[in-house]
């Protein structure tokens with residue numbers, strides 16, 4: 001059972017007042033389509049990593065109002081006719097989504113909801129809350145892991161997350177994005193993530209001597225002995241005491257597995273520590289580093305030739321330090337009336353904010369010759385699948401002169417149905433599966449899209465039919481308002 005069970009009230013008040021209005025006016029069964037997407041990439045990155053789908057599915061499939069919820073809403077003044085509907089309220093719609101771990105881009109619908117208007121409205125807050133949080137952390141983790149490569153890289157952020165839920169689901173998202181594990185035991189247990197840990201300064205301080213702390217710990221934690229060496233003086237005390245501990249353990253056929261650096265110049269200290277450990281006959285003792293790290297500092301350390309085997313990142317990962325929100329949105333794109341599906345649009349002075357109307361399908365266009373991704377291509381849902389063997393014209397929907405033709409391609413549909421009439425219809429993947437899906441998906445992108453600074457902008461294009469529909473609707477709206485003014 002997930003902790004997303006009691007989330008019916010995890011919604012903004014206006015959803016409920018609007019829902020009440022539909023119920024009072026008898027409009028609650030109107031079928032609508034909403035798209036969830038985001039508008040710009042976080043951290044100046046070239047892509048984002050989709051995370052949170054499992055929690056979205058749990059939330060939707062377990063959505064129910066308790067008697068206490070209903071009593072509270074009545075105390076706020078909601079009418080009986082409306083609260084009666086809430087008593088048996090369930091999400092009964094269909095949901096289409098990209099796979100969790102997918103590499104995602106601005107303006108492509110990541111998840112699409114087809115449901116009764118009252119259901120589709122209620123869920124906006126929770127859907128965005130889950131998506132915005134986990135996708136942001138997964139993307140940050142992916143940036144970090146791209147720098148650390150094969151070196152074990154773990155989440156140490158639990159104490160610095162914005163509350164227990166953020167640390168827990170942040171650890172999950174971090175592992176989807178690329179972290180190899182977490183220090184948070186609850187996340188390890190709940191999501192089957194590898195857990196990692198060393199020792200704290202308090203532990204070292206609590207003993208008379210550093211060496212005693214190391215020895216006591218080593219005796220009781222065989223197989224996971226990582227000694228924190230910076231409490232007093234890294235090179236004069238910590239590392240020599242770690243060597244002494246390793247020598248004593250060796251006599252008993254046991255080992256010290258690693259040391260952890262947590263302050264000072266970690267490039268210099270790691271290189272010196274490496275020399276000392278090697279000279280003393282302990283080339284297998286690994287060096288871990290932590291302390292205010294992020295992808296930028298780690299890149300610096302790697303450039304300086306730091307002898308670090310493992311990185312731990314806390315605050316800057318779990319809080320997505322340099323960008324507090326993804327800014328994902330959930331927008332109405334179609335309304336059914338008298339059995340007819342009508343696309344809907346929302347205008348904006350900012351052309352990039354004008355919603356692409358209609359029920360759509362996003363595809364990823366893979367160049368068959370190179371195996372690499374060329375761009376995303378969004379069609380209307382009832383358009384034919386872009387055909388292999390034909391030339392496909394990709395053009396930027398805003399700057400339409402930016403075009404390219406892909407000759408030999410495969411179009412992979414990005415969304416699949418995950419909920420049918422309120423019931424989950426996909427299996428529950430392990431985090432390991434989601435992680436490796438993300439890894440394979442990312443490997444199909446050109447390095448230009450993956451670099452940390454000024455990545456190449458990725459094409460998210462509209463089919464010609466969709467583009468025409470959008471512009472026809474914009475024109476119709478504009479001329480309608482012009483007529484009204486004159």
Ligand SMILES: Nc1ncnc2c1ncn2[C@@H]1O[C@H](COP(=O)(O)OP(=O)(O)OP(=O)(O)O)[C@@H](O)[C@H]1O
Pocket residue numbers: 262263264265266267268290291292293297300301304
């Ligand atoms: N060689 C290096 N190159 C670039 N940045 C480094 C290097 N070594 C450490 N850093 C980073 O520099 C910052 C150093 O921070 P600061 O001097 O405030 O504290 P500290 O050395 O960690 O000591 P303390 O924990 O005692 O405050 C940290 O963010 C650390 O990750």
Ligand SMILES: O=P(O)(O)OC[C@H]1O[C@H](OP(=O)(O)OP(=O)(O)O)[C@H](O)[C@@H]1O
Pocket residue numbers: 156157159160199200201202262290291292293312313314315316
């Ligand atoms: O710096 P972050 O990336 O957030 O990584 C987590 C930090 O949390 C711990 O410090 P803290 O001072 O909380 O505890 P400690 O005494 O055990 O080092 C740890 O030693 C890291 O420095």
Ligand SMILES: O=C(O)c1cccnc1
Pocket residue numbers: 156157183196197198199200314
């Ligand atoms: O295990 C550790 O060393 C650890 C875990 C969380 C935060 N700081 C350190």
